[in-house]
Amino acid sequence: MSALLEIEDLVVEYVSDERAVRGADRVSVSIGEGEILGLAGESGCGKSTVANAVMRLLKEPARISGGAVRFDGQDVLRMSTERLRDWRWRETAMVFQSAMNSLIPVMRIGDQIADIFTTHEKMSKRAARAEAVRLMELVRIDPARLKAYPHQLSGGQRQRVVIAMACALRPRLLILDEPTTALDVVVQQEILAEIKQLQAELGFAVLFITHDMSLMLELSDRIGVMYAGRIVELAPAAALRQGARHAYTQALLGAFPSITGPRERRVGLAEGTRFTDIGDLVEVAPGHFVAPGDMTVRTEGNR
């Protein structure tokens, strides 16, 4: 089976006068047609950097200094500006962190959705409005709300609208960067269920980025865990649930108390823990990859 998205040895550097910091460091991962791949890790680990590199959205001082990104065999990093404009949204769409604040506050929801169809599909206004109604129904919001301005919707509704807009042109890949972080658990669950349902109906693949391991385990088929720009473990969700091999993955999983079972003391990652010399992924079980490396705990000094 060929992959829909292939990321190979991707290196992204943040360059300043004095030095270059690797935001993503030799990252290799692929996503199959209709697969949900999760990228987990903490702030600064490079998960959003990878997503932005795939979308070619990185801006100075970030630059892609190595590797390849292929979408259905095409080299994304070499696409012309025109091809890129067409590819984004139509074939790959992205929902950003706190995307619910990305709606234009002075424009009605309906006009913002219709814009996608008039701009990308050259539809008439009337046809675009009909499509907007269909999209609202898809995410179960009353189409009457198309007349509303963003501030008249709740945070959860705004997030639904943004997700619906991302799905508008039926992309084959949807990138979701922390799509529910700013939302309550109750709304979060509703939105994730909606994403799952949309995925079942429309069949797109998902690159799902979050720091919340319990969400990730619930939604993803496969999970990659990132640390300091590198993927330290890559495995099917079920395999991680049963037994994560890398100490960092274990710490991430251990950091979440459970809502059931005995109440026992948990420890996260000790302050000052560092993983260094992270090697390339090695297959330790079928489909389960772990990167070798060293772990140190610095007890003195903090900088």
Added chain:
Amino acid sequence: MSTQEKTPAVRIRGLDKTFAHGGFRARRKVRALNAVDLDIGRGEIVALVGESGSGKSTLARCIARLESPDSGSMEVLGEDVLRTQRRRATKAYRSDVQMVFQDPFGSLNPTQRIEHVLARSLHLHGKARPDIRAQLVELIESVGLPAEVLASFPHELSGGQRQRIAIARVLAVEPQVILADEPTSMLDVSVRIGVLNLLARLRDERGIAILYVTHDLASARYLADRIVVMNQGTLVEGGESLALLDAPRHPYTQMLVGAVPDPERTTPFDPDERRRYRTQIAAWAEAPSERVTIDDASGHWVWKPKEAAHV
């Protein structure tokens, strides 16, 4: 002393708070707190859980005296504070009751070294000892950070370290009550548990009473001795953490528990069931209700409609 030990650290009865919002002509009132009764024992951690907008932060801010309730009574460490400190809290109150906020990035002055931040709290509240350097080292070590951190500026520290500094600053004034409003929600996951463990240690070693405000039920279950659940300004259920979450009786608590991400869950999310919950929660909120004890041993109670024969 013996009577002091028996009284809870915080004892709230019938607390009401209404906010008015909207335009000049179409002014609407929102009941943020509705006849709230709550005790927090000395050396006890009580988690206050609910969705955003449920009123949980308002309750914490009322206890911190950052908001004034409309009516009700509030005894803190045995003193009826709404009566004796009517207009504003005394300095002594501010040292007894301290608040830890959600954002460890915004709560520290970026231009001051950590030692200055902490020393200032000690001086302001008259807690500084002649050997202040040793006192600062003790303080920083009590929150699990090395003494070197004292010379740092806030931007040189991680979020988890900064939240520990915020807690150290709170400890500097030797409080008896700490109000922690979502103290870990902005922290990276691997250090969150460390901050929770630190709060548990403060309870165990210093007998500090803690109100832990959160929407994260799993962390509430992990940390708190008791949980109280708030929906639209009303406390709807309470009891010992495990007893409450293992068998929630109020539809609102049941919905919250069902929404916690759980990889072990086998049944998929059902939007119809969610709608049924919402309908039932609304019906319960409308009906004249009473507080019913479910189980004496665990102190489990629920606020439920009087007519309902079964929960």
